[in-house]
Amino acid sequence: MAIPAFNTVAWFQIGTDAPDAARRFYGDMFGWRFDADPGSAFPGSEGYDLVRYAGADAPSGGLSHEPGAGGAHALFVVMVEDVDAACARAEECGGKVAAATAATARGLRFAYLEDPSGNRFGVFTPPVP
Secondary structure, eight states: OOOOOTTEEEEEEEEESOHHHHHHHHHHHHOOEEEEOGGGOOTTOSOEEEEEOTTOSSOOEEEEEOSSGGGOEEEEEEEOSOHHHHHHHHHHTTOEEEEEEEEOTTOOEEEEEEOTTOOEEEEEEOOOO
């Protein structure tokens, strides 16, 4: 499996307060498989599943278990070399930081940004091995 290049969309995330229904919907529609991964949960979520496409050897996205319907989302996530630098650059380019840098228990660092139109997306830096 090739490692994605920095500054490319390398992950997607779906947030829902009904993870069983979401797993059923996306599993039935696209054949996606889900594996619980509590170590990937981020602050504010109630759990996390890794999403694998049929035939894929690695996950391509995640399903975030949100505490309420207000947390529903679908977004793309860009792999960057430095999350804090990406946050600063977003503001320089006319966007804003929607959720400041945070980290998972495994050391993955991420933040949520908004473009000038208010479209939300994420940036992340993988954990250092």
